[in-house]
Amino acid sequence: MAHATHANAALTPRARLKMAKLIVEEGWDVPRAAERFDVSWKTAKKWADRYEAEGPAGMVDRSSRPHHQPNRTPAPVVRKIVHLRWKQRLGPVEIADRLGMQSSTVYAVLVRCRLNRLTHIDRATGEPIRRYEHEKPGDLIHVDVKKLGRVPDGGGWRYVGRQQGEKNRSSTVARTGIPRNKWRNPVIGTCYLHTVIDDHSRVAYVEAHDDETKETATAVLRNAVAWFAERGVTVQRVLSDNGSCYKSHLWRDTCAELGITPKKTRPYRPQTNGKVERFHRTLVEGWAFKKFYNSESARLAALPGWVHQYNHHRPHSAIGKQAPITRLDNLAGHHT
Missing domain, CATH: 1.10.10 (Arc Repressor Mutant, subunit A)
Known part of the structure:
Protein backbone atom coordinates (compact mmCIF):
# COMPACT_ATOMS: atom_id res chain seq x y z
CA MET A 1 0.00 0.00 0.00
CA ALA A 2 1.29 3.45 -0.93
CA HIS A 3 1.66 5.96 1.87
CA ALA A 4 1.66 9.71 1.43
CA THR A 5 4.71 11.56 2.74
CA HIS A 6 4.09 13.96 5.61
CA ALA A 7 3.69 17.53 4.37
CA ASN A 8 6.62 18.76 6.51
CA ALA A 9 8.94 15.78 5.96
CA ALA A 10 12.53 16.70 4.98
CA LEU A 11 13.01 13.43 3.11
CA THR A 12 10.95 11.36 0.75
CA PRO A 13 10.75 7.60 1.41
CA ARG A 14 13.21 7.05 -1.45
CA ALA A 15 15.73 9.51 0.04
CA ARG A 16 15.33 7.94 3.49
CA LEU A 17 16.06 4.52 2.04
CA LYS A 18 19.13 5.79 0.21
CA MET A 19 20.46 7.48 3.34
CA ALA A 20 19.77 4.45 5.53
CA LYS A 21 21.56 2.12 3.11
CA LEU A 22 24.64 4.36 3.15
CA ILE A 23 24.77 4.09 6.94
CA VAL A 24 23.79 0.45 7.42
CA GLU A 25 25.20 -1.24 4.33
CA GLU A 26 28.07 0.99 3.24
CA GLY A 27 29.35 1.96 6.67
CA TRP A 28 28.93 5.74 6.54
CA ASP A 29 28.92 7.36 9.93
CA VAL A 30 25.70 9.09 10.95
CA PRO A 31 26.94 12.72 10.98
CA ARG A 32 28.39 12.38 7.49
CA ALA A 33 25.12 10.93 6.09
CA ALA A 34 23.11 13.61 7.90
CA GLU A 35 25.23 16.36 6.36
CA ARG A 36 24.91 14.77 2.90
CA PHE A 37 21.09 14.79 3.08
CA ASP A 38 20.84 18.08 5.02
CA VAL A 39 19.09 16.63 8.07
CA SER A 40 19.94 16.35 11.75
CA TRP A 41 21.98 13.40 12.95
CA LYS A 42 18.99 12.29 15.09
CA THR A 43 16.85 12.04 11.95
CA ALA A 44 19.54 10.13 10.11
CA LYS A 45 19.97 7.74 13.08
CA LYS A 46 16.20 7.19 13.30
CA TRP A 47 15.85 6.12 9.67
CA ALA A 48 18.98 3.98 9.83
CA ASP A 49 17.68 2.14 12.90
CA ARG A 50 14.29 1.66 11.32
CA TYR A 51 15.84 0.33 8.10
CA GLU A 52 17.92 -2.11 10.11
CA ALA A 53 14.84 -3.33 11.97
CA GLU A 54 12.15 -3.27 9.26
CA GLY A 55 13.92 -3.00 5.92
CA PRO A 56 12.57 -0.83 3.06
CA ALA A 57 9.01 -1.11 4.44
CA GLY A 58 10.06 1.00 7.43
CA MET A 59 10.79 4.05 5.31
CA VAL A 60 7.18 5.23 5.12
CA ASP A 61 5.49 7.54 7.62
CA ARG A 62 3.69 5.95 10.54
CA SER A 63 0.36 7.12 11.86
CA SER A 64 0.58 9.95 14.36
CA ARG A 65 -2.42 8.58 16.21
CA PRO A 66 -1.55 7.87 19.85
CA HIS A 67 -1.49 4.25 20.96
CA HIS A 68 -3.47 5.09 24.08
CA GLN A 69 -6.19 7.73 24.48
CA PRO A 70 -7.13 7.95 28.16
CA ASN A 71 -9.69 10.72 27.55
CA ARG A 72 -11.52 8.94 24.73
CA ARG A 130 -31.10 0.28 3.31
CA ARG A 131 -31.04 1.12 -0.37
CA TYR A 132 -31.67 -1.55 -2.92
CA GLU A 133 -31.80 -1.87 -6.68
CA HIS A 134 -33.03 -4.81 -8.71
CA GLU A 135 -30.55 -6.34 -11.10
CA LYS A 136 -32.39 -6.10 -14.41
CA PRO A 137 -34.97 -3.79 -16.03
CA GLY A 138 -38.46 -5.15 -15.48
CA ASP A 139 -37.60 -7.14 -12.34
CA LEU A 140 -39.73 -4.65 -10.41
CA ILE A 141 -41.78 -1.60 -11.35
CA HIS A 142 -43.18 0.92 -8.87
CA VAL A 143 -46.65 2.40 -9.38
CA ASP A 144 -48.39 5.27 -7.62
CA VAL A 145 -50.73 8.21 -8.19
CA LYS A 146 -49.76 11.87 -7.75
CA LYS A 147 -52.63 14.31 -7.27
CA LEU A 148 -52.33 17.89 -8.50
CA GLY A 149 -54.89 20.68 -8.47
CA ARG A 150 -55.80 21.71 -12.00
CA VAL A 151 -54.57 25.02 -13.40
CA PRO A 152 -57.43 27.52 -13.92
CA ASP A 153 -57.75 29.52 -17.12
CA GLY A 154 -55.43 32.51 -16.81
CA GLY A 155 -53.00 30.75 -14.45
CA GLY A 156 -52.82 29.59 -10.85
CA TRP A 157 -52.15 31.55 -7.68
CA ARG A 158 -48.47 30.56 -7.55
CA TYR A 159 -47.75 32.88 -10.46
CA VAL A 160 -50.61 35.41 -10.50
CA GLY A 161 -51.17 35.82 -6.75
CA ARG A 162 -53.97 34.72 -4.45
CA GLN A 163 -56.52 37.32 -5.44
CA GLN A 164 -56.17 36.90 -9.18
CA GLY A 165 -55.89 33.15 -8.76
CA GLU A 166 -59.30 33.00 -7.05
CA LYS A 167 -60.81 35.09 -9.83
CA ASN A 168 -59.36 32.72 -12.42
CA ARG A 169 -60.79 29.72 -10.56
CA SER A 170 -64.23 31.29 -10.40
CA SER A 171 -64.26 32.18 -14.10
CA THR A 172 -63.08 28.65 -14.99
CA VAL A 173 -65.88 27.14 -12.91
CA ALA A 174 -68.42 29.45 -14.58
CA ARG A 175 -67.17 28.51 -18.03
CA THR A 176 -67.02 24.77 -17.49
CA GLY A 177 -70.11 24.42 -15.30
CA ILE A 178 -68.22 22.50 -12.59
CA PRO A 179 -70.27 22.62 -9.36
CA ARG A 180 -68.85 24.40 -6.32
CA ASN A 181 -68.13 22.53 -3.11
CA LYS A 182 -70.37 22.57 -0.05
CA TRP A 183 -68.73 25.79 1.15
CA ARG A 184 -69.59 27.39 -2.19
CA ASN A 185 -65.91 27.68 -3.08
CA PRO A 186 -64.96 27.25 -6.75
CA VAL A 187 -63.43 23.83 -7.42
CA ILE A 188 -61.80 23.06 -10.75
CA GLY A 189 -60.90 19.48 -9.95
CA THR A 190 -57.85 17.30 -9.55
CA CYS A 191 -55.43 15.83 -12.07
CA TYR A 192 -54.42 12.26 -11.21
CA LEU A 193 -50.99 11.38 -12.55
CA HIS A 194 -50.58 7.60 -12.70
CA THR A 195 -46.83 6.98 -12.68
CA VAL A 196 -44.80 3.84 -13.29
CA ILE A 197 -41.05 3.66 -12.53
CA ASP A 198 -38.70 0.83 -13.44
CA ASP A 199 -36.65 0.01 -10.34
CA HIS A 200 -33.37 -0.77 -12.11
CA SER A 201 -33.25 1.95 -14.77
CA ARG A 202 -35.54 4.65 -13.25
CA VAL A 203 -37.27 4.94 -16.63
CA ALA A 204 -40.67 6.56 -16.09
CA TYR A 205 -44.10 6.15 -17.71
CA VAL A 206 -46.82 8.70 -16.86
CA GLU A 207 -50.51 9.08 -17.75
CA ALA A 208 -52.80 11.92 -16.63
CA HIS A 209 -56.41 10.99 -15.74
CA ASP A 210 -59.49 12.38 -14.03
CA ASP A 211 -59.64 9.68 -11.33
CA GLU A 212 -57.77 6.92 -9.55
CA THR A 213 -60.31 4.11 -9.86
CA LYS A 214 -59.34 0.47 -10.22
CA GLU A 215 -60.38 0.55 -13.88
CA THR A 216 -58.05 3.45 -14.62
CA ALA A 217 -55.18 1.98 -12.60
CA THR A 218 -55.37 -1.38 -14.39
CA ALA A 219 -55.60 0.30 -17.79
CA VAL A 220 -52.45 2.28 -17.00
CA LEU A 221 -50.69 -0.92 -15.93
CA ARG A 222 -51.58 -2.61 -19.23
CA ASN A 223 -50.36 0.40 -21.20
CA ALA A 224 -47.14 0.62 -19.21
CA VAL A 225 -46.37 -3.08 -19.60
CA ALA A 226 -46.90 -2.78 -23.37
CA TRP A 227 -44.75 0.39 -23.46
CA PHE A 228 -41.88 -1.35 -21.67
CA ALA A 229 -42.27 -4.45 -23.87
CA GLU A 230 -41.70 -2.27 -26.96
CA ARG A 231 -38.36 -1.35 -25.41
CA GLY A 232 -37.31 -4.94 -24.76
CA VAL A 233 -38.33 -5.06 -21.09
CA THR A 234 -40.51 -7.80 -19.60
CA VAL A 235 -42.15 -6.78 -16.33
CA GLN A 236 -41.94 -9.41 -13.57
CA ARG A 237 -43.25 -7.67 -10.42
CA VAL A 238 -45.16 -4.53 -9.53
CA LEU A 239 -44.96 -2.71 -6.19
CA SER A 240 -47.80 -0.45 -5.07
CA ASP A 241 -49.10 1.10 -1.90
CA ASN A 242 -52.30 -0.04 -0.22
CA GLY A 243 -54.65 2.28 -2.10
CA SER A 244 -58.09 0.90 -2.87
CA CYS A 245 -57.43 0.63 -6.60
CA TYR A 246 -54.39 -1.57 -5.93
CA LYS A 247 -56.18 -3.79 -3.42
CA SER A 248 -59.05 -4.59 -5.78
CA HIS A 249 -59.74 -7.98 -7.32
CA LEU A 250 -59.48 -6.33 -10.74
CA TRP A 251 -55.88 -5.31 -10.03
CA ARG A 252 -55.05 -8.80 -8.80
CA ASP A 253 -56.66 -10.46 -11.82
CA THR A 254 -55.00 -8.07 -14.28
CA CYS A 255 -51.59 -8.79 -12.77
CA ALA A 256 -52.27 -12.54 -13.07
CA GLU A 257 -53.33 -12.12 -16.70
CA LEU A 258 -50.13 -10.18 -17.49
CA GLY A 259 -47.95 -12.68 -15.63
CA ILE A 260 -46.88 -10.11 -13.03
CA THR A 261 -46.49 -10.69 -9.29
CA PRO A 262 -48.20 -7.89 -7.32
CA LYS A 263 -46.49 -6.67 -4.15
CA LYS A 264 -47.59 -4.13 -1.53
CA THR A 265 -45.65 -1.69 0.61
CA ARG A 266 -45.82 -1.87 4.38
CA PRO A 267 -48.76 0.21 5.72
CA TYR A 268 -47.82 3.79 6.63
CA ARG A 269 -44.36 3.29 5.11
CA PRO A 270 -44.17 5.33 1.88
CA GLN A 271 -40.36 5.03 2.01
CA THR A 272 -40.76 1.45 0.72
CA ASN A 273 -41.94 2.97 -2.54
CA GLY A 274 -39.33 5.69 -2.30
CA LYS A 275 -38.21 5.69 -5.93
CA VAL A 276 -41.62 6.71 -7.23
CA GLU A 277 -42.04 9.19 -4.35
CA ARG A 278 -38.75 10.82 -5.34
CA PHE A 279 -39.80 10.87 -8.98
CA HIS A 280 -42.99 12.72 -8.01
CA ARG A 281 -40.91 15.41 -6.36
CA THR A 282 -38.79 15.76 -9.50
CA LEU A 283 -41.97 15.81 -11.60
CA VAL A 284 -43.52 18.61 -9.57
CA GLU A 285 -40.35 20.71 -9.49
CA GLY A 286 -39.35 20.13 -13.09
CA TRP A 287 -42.73 20.21 -14.82
CA ALA A 288 -45.86 21.02 -12.79
CA PHE A 289 -44.62 24.18 -11.04
CA LYS A 290 -41.51 24.92 -13.08
CA LYS A 291 -43.08 27.62 -15.26
CA PHE A 292 -46.26 29.59 -15.78
CA TYR A 293 -49.13 27.76 -17.52
CA ASN A 294 -52.25 29.70 -18.49
CA SER A 295 -54.48 26.59 -18.43
CA GLU A 296 -54.54 22.93 -17.44
CA SER A 297 -54.44 21.86 -21.07
CA ALA A 298 -51.24 23.87 -21.59
CA ARG A 299 -49.60 22.14 -18.64
CA LEU A 300 -50.69 18.66 -19.79
CA ALA A 301 -49.41 19.42 -23.29
CA ALA A 302 -45.94 19.92 -21.81
CA LEU A 303 -45.97 16.61 -19.90
CA PRO A 304 -44.86 14.19 -22.68
CA GLY A 305 -41.92 16.39 -23.59
CA TRP A 306 -40.78 16.61 -19.96
CA VAL A 307 -41.04 12.83 -19.47
CA HIS A 308 -39.00 12.29 -22.65
CA GLN A 309 -36.38 14.73 -21.36
CA TYR A 310 -36.29 12.89 -18.01
CA ASN A 311 -35.91 9.45 -19.60
CA HIS A 312 -33.53 10.24 -22.44
CA HIS A 313 -31.46 13.28 -21.50
CA ARG A 314 -31.58 14.14 -17.79
CA PRO A 315 -28.59 12.72 -15.84
CA HIS A 316 -29.79 10.70 -12.84
CA SER A 317 -27.52 10.92 -9.79
CA ALA A 318 -28.56 7.48 -8.46
CA ILE A 319 -27.36 5.66 -11.59
CA GLY A 320 -24.02 7.31 -12.15
CA LYS A 321 -25.38 10.52 -13.71
CA GLN A 322 -26.57 8.65 -16.79
CA ALA A 323 -29.94 9.05 -18.49
CA PRO A 324 -32.37 6.33 -17.32
CA ILE A 325 -32.98 5.04 -20.86
CA THR A 326 -29.31 4.03 -21.16
CA ARG A 327 -29.95 1.29 -18.61
CA LEU A 328 -32.57 -0.50 -20.69
CA ASP A 329 -31.48 -3.61 -22.58
CA ASN A 330 -33.58 -2.54 -25.51
CA LEU A 331 -33.45 -2.49 -29.27
CA ALA A 332 -31.35 -0.04 -31.24
CA GLY A 333 -33.07 3.21 -31.99
CA HIS A 334 -34.91 3.64 -28.69
CA HIS A 335 -32.13 5.67 -27.06
CA THR A 336 -32.67 8.66 -29.32
Whole structure:
Protein backbone atom coordinates (compact mmCIF):
# COMPACT_ATOMS: atom_id res chain seq x y z
CA MET A 1 0.00 0.00 0.00
CA ALA A 2 1.29 3.45 -0.93
CA HIS A 3 1.66 5.96 1.87
CA ALA A 4 1.66 9.71 1.43
CA THR A 5 4.71 11.56 2.74
CA HIS A 6 4.09 13.96 5.61
CA ALA A 7 3.69 17.53 4.37
CA ASN A 8 6.62 18.76 6.51
CA ALA A 9 8.94 15.78 5.96
CA ALA A 10 12.53 16.70 4.98
CA LEU A 11 13.01 13.43 3.11
CA THR A 12 10.95 11.36 0.75
CA PRO A 13 10.75 7.60 1.41
CA ARG A 14 13.21 7.05 -1.45
CA ALA A 15 15.73 9.51 0.04
CA ARG A 16 15.33 7.94 3.49
CA LEU A 17 16.06 4.52 2.04
CA LYS A 18 19.13 5.79 0.21
CA MET A 19 20.46 7.48 3.34
CA ALA A 20 19.77 4.45 5.53
CA LYS A 21 21.56 2.12 3.11
CA LEU A 22 24.64 4.36 3.15
CA ILE A 23 24.77 4.09 6.94
CA VAL A 24 23.79 0.45 7.42
CA GLU A 25 25.20 -1.24 4.33
CA GLU A 26 28.07 0.99 3.24
CA GLY A 27 29.35 1.96 6.67
CA TRP A 28 28.93 5.74 6.54
CA ASP A 29 28.92 7.36 9.93
CA VAL A 30 25.70 9.09 10.95
CA PRO A 31 26.94 12.72 10.98
CA ARG A 32 28.39 12.38 7.49
CA ALA A 33 25.12 10.93 6.09
CA ALA A 34 23.11 13.61 7.90
CA GLU A 35 25.23 16.36 6.36
CA ARG A 36 24.91 14.77 2.90
CA PHE A 37 21.09 14.79 3.08
CA ASP A 38 20.84 18.08 5.02
CA VAL A 39 19.09 16.63 8.07
CA SER A 40 19.94 16.35 11.75
CA TRP A 41 21.98 13.40 12.95
CA LYS A 42 18.99 12.29 15.09
CA THR A 43 16.85 12.04 11.95
CA ALA A 44 19.54 10.13 10.11
CA LYS A 45 19.97 7.74 13.08
CA LYS A 46 16.20 7.19 13.30
CA TRP A 47 15.85 6.12 9.67
CA ALA A 48 18.98 3.98 9.83
CA ASP A 49 17.68 2.14 12.90
CA ARG A 50 14.29 1.66 11.32
CA TYR A 51 15.84 0.33 8.10
CA GLU A 52 17.92 -2.11 10.11
CA ALA A 53 14.84 -3.33 11.97
CA GLU A 54 12.15 -3.27 9.26
CA GLY A 55 13.92 -3.00 5.92
CA PRO A 56 12.57 -0.83 3.06
CA ALA A 57 9.01 -1.11 4.44
CA GLY A 58 10.06 1.00 7.43
CA MET A 59 10.79 4.05 5.31
CA VAL A 60 7.18 5.23 5.12
CA ASP A 61 5.49 7.54 7.62
CA ARG A 62 3.69 5.95 10.54
CA SER A 63 0.36 7.12 11.86
CA SER A 64 0.58 9.95 14.36
CA ARG A 65 -2.42 8.58 16.21
CA PRO A 66 -1.55 7.87 19.85
CA HIS A 67 -1.49 4.25 20.96
CA HIS A 68 -3.47 5.09 24.08
CA GLN A 69 -6.19 7.73 24.48
CA PRO A 70 -7.13 7.95 28.16
CA ASN A 71 -9.69 10.72 27.55
CA ARG A 72 -11.52 8.94 24.73
CA THR A 73 -15.26 8.58 25.28
CA PRO A 74 -15.95 5.13 26.82
CA ALA A 75 -17.66 2.56 24.58
CA PRO A 76 -20.84 2.30 26.75
CA VAL A 77 -21.33 6.07 26.47
CA VAL A 78 -20.76 5.93 22.71
CA ARG A 79 -23.48 3.27 22.48
CA LYS A 80 -25.89 5.52 24.39
CA ILE A 81 -25.14 8.45 22.09
CA VAL A 82 -25.67 6.31 18.98
CA HIS A 83 -28.90 4.90 20.41
CA LEU A 84 -30.36 8.36 21.09
CA ARG A 85 -29.30 9.51 17.63
CA TRP A 86 -30.80 6.54 15.79
CA LYS A 87 -33.96 6.00 17.78
CA GLN A 88 -34.93 9.56 18.66
CA ARG A 89 -32.96 11.59 16.08
CA LEU A 90 -31.75 13.97 18.81
CA GLY A 91 -29.11 16.60 18.16
CA PRO A 92 -25.76 16.92 19.98
CA VAL A 93 -27.09 19.52 22.45
CA GLU A 94 -30.10 17.40 23.48
CA ILE A 95 -28.02 14.23 23.75
CA ALA A 96 -25.41 16.05 25.82
CA ASP A 97 -28.09 17.36 28.18
CA ARG A 98 -29.50 13.85 28.73
CA LEU A 99 -26.11 12.27 29.33
CA GLY A 100 -24.53 15.14 31.27
CA MET A 101 -21.77 15.69 28.70
CA GLN A 102 -20.34 18.48 26.58
CA SER A 103 -22.16 18.87 23.26
CA SER A 104 -18.79 19.15 21.48
CA THR A 105 -17.87 15.68 22.77
CA VAL A 106 -21.18 14.27 21.57
CA TYR A 107 -20.69 15.85 18.16
CA ALA A 108 -17.18 14.38 17.90
CA VAL A 109 -18.62 10.92 18.61
CA LEU A 110 -21.35 11.40 15.98
CA VAL A 111 -18.75 12.44 13.41
CA ARG A 112 -16.60 9.43 14.25
CA CYS A 113 -19.63 7.13 13.88
CA ARG A 114 -20.71 8.98 10.70
CA LEU A 115 -24.03 9.95 12.26
CA ASN A 116 -23.54 13.70 12.36
CA ARG A 117 -26.03 14.08 9.48
CA LEU A 118 -29.53 12.63 9.45
CA THR A 119 -29.73 12.33 5.66
CA HIS A 120 -28.65 8.68 5.80
CA ILE A 121 -31.02 7.74 8.61
CA ASP A 122 -34.64 6.74 8.04
CA ARG A 123 -36.62 9.52 9.74
CA ALA A 124 -39.50 7.19 10.59
CA THR A 125 -37.52 4.44 12.33
CA GLY A 126 -34.11 5.97 13.01
CA GLU A 127 -32.45 2.98 11.35
CA PRO A 128 -29.79 3.38 8.65
CA ILE A 129 -31.43 3.53 5.23
CA ARG A 130 -31.10 0.28 3.31
CA ARG A 131 -31.04 1.12 -0.37
CA TYR A 132 -31.67 -1.55 -2.92
CA GLU A 133 -31.80 -1.87 -6.68
CA HIS A 134 -33.03 -4.81 -8.71
CA GLU A 135 -30.55 -6.34 -11.10
CA LYS A 136 -32.39 -6.10 -14.41
CA PRO A 137 -34.97 -3.79 -16.03
CA GLY A 138 -38.46 -5.15 -15.48
CA ASP A 139 -37.60 -7.14 -12.34
CA LEU A 140 -39.73 -4.65 -10.41
CA ILE A 141 -41.78 -1.60 -11.35
CA HIS A 142 -43.18 0.92 -8.87
CA VAL A 143 -46.65 2.40 -9.38
CA ASP A 144 -48.39 5.27 -7.62
CA VAL A 145 -50.73 8.21 -8.19
CA LYS A 146 -49.76 11.87 -7.75
CA LYS A 147 -52.63 14.31 -7.27
CA LEU A 148 -52.33 17.89 -8.50
CA GLY A 149 -54.89 20.68 -8.47
CA ARG A 150 -55.80 21.71 -12.00
CA VAL A 151 -54.57 25.02 -13.40
CA PRO A 152 -57.43 27.52 -13.92
CA ASP A 153 -57.75 29.52 -17.12
CA GLY A 154 -55.43 32.51 -16.81
CA GLY A 155 -53.00 30.75 -14.45
CA GLY A 156 -52.82 29.59 -10.85
CA TRP A 157 -52.15 31.55 -7.68
CA ARG A 158 -48.47 30.56 -7.55
CA TYR A 159 -47.75 32.88 -10.46
CA VAL A 160 -50.61 35.41 -10.50
CA GLY A 161 -51.17 35.82 -6.75
CA ARG A 162 -53.97 34.72 -4.45
CA GLN A 163 -56.52 37.32 -5.44
CA GLN A 164 -56.17 36.90 -9.18
CA GLY A 165 -55.89 33.15 -8.76
CA GLU A 166 -59.30 33.00 -7.05
CA LYS A 167 -60.81 35.09 -9.83
CA ASN A 168 -59.36 32.72 -12.42
CA ARG A 169 -60.79 29.72 -10.56
CA SER A 170 -64.23 31.29 -10.40
CA SER A 171 -64.26 32.18 -14.10
CA THR A 172 -63.08 28.65 -14.99
CA VAL A 173 -65.88 27.14 -12.91
CA ALA A 174 -68.42 29.45 -14.58
CA ARG A 175 -67.17 28.51 -18.03
CA THR A 176 -67.02 24.77 -17.49
CA GLY A 177 -70.11 24.42 -15.30
CA ILE A 178 -68.22 22.50 -12.59
CA PRO A 179 -70.27 22.62 -9.36
CA ARG A 180 -68.85 24.40 -6.32
CA ASN A 181 -68.13 22.53 -3.11
CA LYS A 182 -70.37 22.57 -0.05
CA TRP A 183 -68.73 25.79 1.15
CA ARG A 184 -69.59 27.39 -2.19
CA ASN A 185 -65.91 27.68 -3.08
CA PRO A 186 -64.96 27.25 -6.75
CA VAL A 187 -63.43 23.83 -7.42
CA ILE A 188 -61.80 23.06 -10.75
CA GLY A 189 -60.90 19.48 -9.95
CA THR A 190 -57.85 17.30 -9.55
CA CYS A 191 -55.43 15.83 -12.07
CA TYR A 192 -54.42 12.26 -11.21
CA LEU A 193 -50.99 11.38 -12.55
CA HIS A 194 -50.58 7.60 -12.70
CA THR A 195 -46.83 6.98 -12.68
CA VAL A 196 -44.80 3.84 -13.29
CA ILE A 197 -41.05 3.66 -12.53
CA ASP A 198 -38.70 0.83 -13.44
CA ASP A 199 -36.65 0.01 -10.34
CA HIS A 200 -33.37 -0.77 -12.11
CA SER A 201 -33.25 1.95 -14.77
CA ARG A 202 -35.54 4.65 -13.25
CA VAL A 203 -37.27 4.94 -16.63
CA ALA A 204 -40.67 6.56 -16.09
CA TYR A 205 -44.10 6.15 -17.71
CA VAL A 206 -46.82 8.70 -16.86
CA GLU A 207 -50.51 9.08 -17.75
CA ALA A 208 -52.80 11.92 -16.63
CA HIS A 209 -56.41 10.99 -15.74
CA ASP A 210 -59.49 12.38 -14.03
CA ASP A 211 -59.64 9.68 -11.33
CA GLU A 212 -57.77 6.92 -9.55
CA THR A 213 -60.31 4.11 -9.86
CA LYS A 214 -59.34 0.47 -10.22
CA GLU A 215 -60.38 0.55 -13.88
CA THR A 216 -58.05 3.45 -14.62
CA ALA A 217 -55.18 1.98 -12.60
CA THR A 218 -55.37 -1.38 -14.39
CA ALA A 219 -55.60 0.30 -17.79
CA VAL A 220 -52.45 2.28 -17.00
CA LEU A 221 -50.69 -0.92 -15.93
CA ARG A 222 -51.58 -2.61 -19.23
CA ASN A 223 -50.36 0.40 -21.20
CA ALA A 224 -47.14 0.62 -19.21
CA VAL A 225 -46.37 -3.08 -19.60
CA ALA A 226 -46.90 -2.78 -23.37
CA TRP A 227 -44.75 0.39 -23.46
CA PHE A 228 -41.88 -1.35 -21.67
CA ALA A 229 -42.27 -4.45 -23.87
CA GLU A 230 -41.70 -2.27 -26.96
CA ARG A 231 -38.36 -1.35 -25.41
CA GLY A 232 -37.31 -4.94 -24.76
CA VAL A 233 -38.33 -5.06 -21.09
CA THR A 234 -40.51 -7.80 -19.60
CA VAL A 235 -42.15 -6.78 -16.33
CA GLN A 236 -41.94 -9.41 -13.57
CA ARG A 237 -43.25 -7.67 -10.42
CA VAL A 238 -45.16 -4.53 -9.53
CA LEU A 239 -44.96 -2.71 -6.19
CA SER A 240 -47.80 -0.45 -5.07
CA ASP A 241 -49.10 1.10 -1.90
CA ASN A 242 -52.30 -0.04 -0.22
CA GLY A 243 -54.65 2.28 -2.10
CA SER A 244 -58.09 0.90 -2.87
CA CYS A 245 -57.43 0.63 -6.60
CA TYR A 246 -54.39 -1.57 -5.93
CA LYS A 247 -56.18 -3.79 -3.42
CA SER A 248 -59.05 -4.59 -5.78
CA HIS A 249 -59.74 -7.98 -7.32
CA LEU A 250 -59.48 -6.33 -10.74
CA TRP A 251 -55.88 -5.31 -10.03
CA ARG A 252 -55.05 -8.80 -8.80
CA ASP A 253 -56.66 -10.46 -11.82
CA THR A 254 -55.00 -8.07 -14.28
CA CYS A 255 -51.59 -8.79 -12.77
CA ALA A 256 -52.27 -12.54 -13.07
CA GLU A 257 -53.33 -12.12 -16.70
CA LEU A 258 -50.13 -10.18 -17.49
CA GLY A 259 -47.95 -12.68 -15.63
CA ILE A 260 -46.88 -10.11 -13.03
CA THR A 261 -46.49 -10.69 -9.29
CA PRO A 262 -48.20 -7.89 -7.32
CA LYS A 263 -46.49 -6.67 -4.15
CA LYS A 264 -47.59 -4.13 -1.53
CA THR A 265 -45.65 -1.69 0.61
CA ARG A 266 -45.82 -1.87 4.38
CA PRO A 267 -48.76 0.21 5.72
CA TYR A 268 -47.82 3.79 6.63
CA ARG A 269 -44.36 3.29 5.11
CA PRO A 270 -44.17 5.33 1.88
CA GLN A 271 -40.36 5.03 2.01
CA THR A 272 -40.76 1.45 0.72
CA ASN A 273 -41.94 2.97 -2.54
CA GLY A 274 -39.33 5.69 -2.30
CA LYS A 275 -38.21 5.69 -5.93
CA VAL A 276 -41.62 6.71 -7.23
CA GLU A 277 -42.04 9.19 -4.35
CA ARG A 278 -38.75 10.82 -5.34
CA PHE A 279 -39.80 10.87 -8.98
CA HIS A 280 -42.99 12.72 -8.01
CA ARG A 281 -40.91 15.41 -6.36
CA THR A 282 -38.79 15.76 -9.50
CA LEU A 283 -41.97 15.81 -11.60
CA VAL A 284 -43.52 18.61 -9.57
CA GLU A 285 -40.35 20.71 -9.49
CA GLY A 286 -39.35 20.13 -13.09
CA TRP A 287 -42.73 20.21 -14.82
CA ALA A 288 -45.86 21.02 -12.79
CA PHE A 289 -44.62 24.18 -11.04
CA LYS A 290 -41.51 24.92 -13.08
CA LYS A 291 -43.08 27.62 -15.26
CA PHE A 292 -46.26 29.59 -15.78
CA TYR A 293 -49.13 27.76 -17.52
CA ASN A 294 -52.25 29.70 -18.49
CA SER A 295 -54.48 26.59 -18.43
CA GLU A 296 -54.54 22.93 -17.44
CA SER A 297 -54.44 21.86 -21.07
CA ALA A 298 -51.24 23.87 -21.59
CA ARG A 299 -49.60 22.14 -18.64
CA LEU A 300 -50.69 18.66 -19.79
CA ALA A 301 -49.41 19.42 -23.29
CA ALA A 302 -45.94 19.92 -21.81
CA LEU A 303 -45.97 16.61 -19.90
CA PRO A 304 -44.86 14.19 -22.68
CA GLY A 305 -41.92 16.39 -23.59
CA TRP A 306 -40.78 16.61 -19.96
CA VAL A 307 -41.04 12.83 -19.47
CA HIS A 308 -39.00 12.29 -22.65
CA GLN A 309 -36.38 14.73 -21.36
CA TYR A 310 -36.29 12.89 -18.01
CA ASN A 311 -35.91 9.45 -19.60
CA HIS A 312 -33.53 10.24 -22.44
CA HIS A 313 -31.46 13.28 -21.50
CA ARG A 314 -31.58 14.14 -17.79
CA PRO A 315 -28.59 12.72 -15.84
CA HIS A 316 -29.79 10.70 -12.84
CA SER A 317 -27.52 10.92 -9.79
CA ALA A 318 -28.56 7.48 -8.46
CA ILE A 319 -27.36 5.66 -11.59
CA GLY A 320 -24.02 7.31 -12.15
CA LYS A 321 -25.38 10.52 -13.71
CA GLN A 322 -26.57 8.65 -16.79
CA ALA A 323 -29.94 9.05 -18.49
CA PRO A 324 -32.37 6.33 -17.32
CA ILE A 325 -32.98 5.04 -20.86
CA THR A 326 -29.31 4.03 -21.16
CA ARG A 327 -29.95 1.29 -18.61
CA LEU A 328 -32.57 -0.50 -20.69
CA ASP A 329 -31.48 -3.61 -22.58
CA ASN A 330 -33.58 -2.54 -25.51
CA LEU A 331 -33.45 -2.49 -29.27
CA ALA A 332 -31.35 -0.04 -31.24
CA GLY A 333 -33.07 3.21 -31.99
CA HIS A 334 -34.91 3.64 -28.69
CA HIS A 335 -32.13 5.67 -27.06
CA THR A 336 -32.67 8.66 -29.32
